[in-house]
Amino acid sequence: MSTTPPPTEESTDVPAKRCRIGGDGDGDGxxxxxxxxxxxxPQFKEINTFEGCSKTVxxxxxxxxxxxxxxxxxxxxVRIFNGETGEHVETLLGHTLGVSDV
Numbered sequence: 706m707s708t709t710p711p712p713t714e715e716s717t718d719v720p721a722k723r724c725r726i727g728g729d730g731d732g733d734g735x736x737x738x739x740x741x742x743x744x745x746x747p748q749f750k751e752i753n754t755f756e757g758c759s760k761t762v763x764x765x766x767x768x769x770x771x772x773x774x775x776x777x778x779x780x781x782x783v784r785i786f787n788g789e790t791g792e793h794v795e796t797l798l799g800h801t802l803g804v805s806d807v
Contacts, residue, residue, distance in 0.1 A: 753791035757784045766807045779803035 755765075758778035765776050767788055774786045783797040783804050 755786045757793050763805045775807040777804035777807045
């Protein structure tokens with residue numbers, strides 16, 4: 706007799722099935738995992754392109770009102786952009802290594 710363990714704090718929305726070694730009891734010898742529904746793929750639309758960092762961008766952060774954007778760049782700079790137009794506003798210099806967060 707197979708029993709299902711009681712739910713725990715780590716439980717997911719889809720309960721796992723307990724299966725015997727060699728199959729799940731339906732005779733085909735294959736153990737199947739519960740199928741989780743896939744969510745629809747997000748539909749993104751490019752609004753602006755922010756150019757200026759000569760190396761990888763490690764992080765970006767919008768100002769609370771969305772009017773400005775700061776980009777932490779591996780080229781040892783932080784670049785500030787207009788969040789609505791994408792226009793480069795200022796470059797912050799002086800870091801001795803690439804910037805990893807803003």
